[in-house]
Amino acid sequence: MKSDIRVCSAWRDRHDRPIYTLSDTCPDCGSDTENSAPAPFDPGDPYGEYRRALNGRGR
Numbered sequence: 082m083k084s085d086i087r088v089c090s091a092w093r094d095r096h097d098r099p100i101y102t103l104s105d106t107c108p109d110c111g112s113d114t115e116n117s118a119p120a121p122f123d124p125g126d127p128y129g130e131y132r133r134a135l136n137g138r139g140r
């Protein structure tokens with residue numbers, strides 16, 4: 082199964098946290114994006130942060 086979720090390739094330099102998008106370029110800084118899997122930062126739950134954001138930042 083292939084993920085269409087991409088992440089800003091320059092997020093470590095440009096942002097405090099990974100910027101997820103479905104586009105080829107970052108909507109925030111315009112850098113190229115790369116496929117978000119395999120996740121470089123949290124292999125246990127690569128989409129946990131994204132999922133929580135969609136749920137409305139709840140605790």
Ligand SMILES: [Zn+2]
Pocket residue numbers: 089090091092095096100107108109110111112
């Ligand atoms: Zn960016």
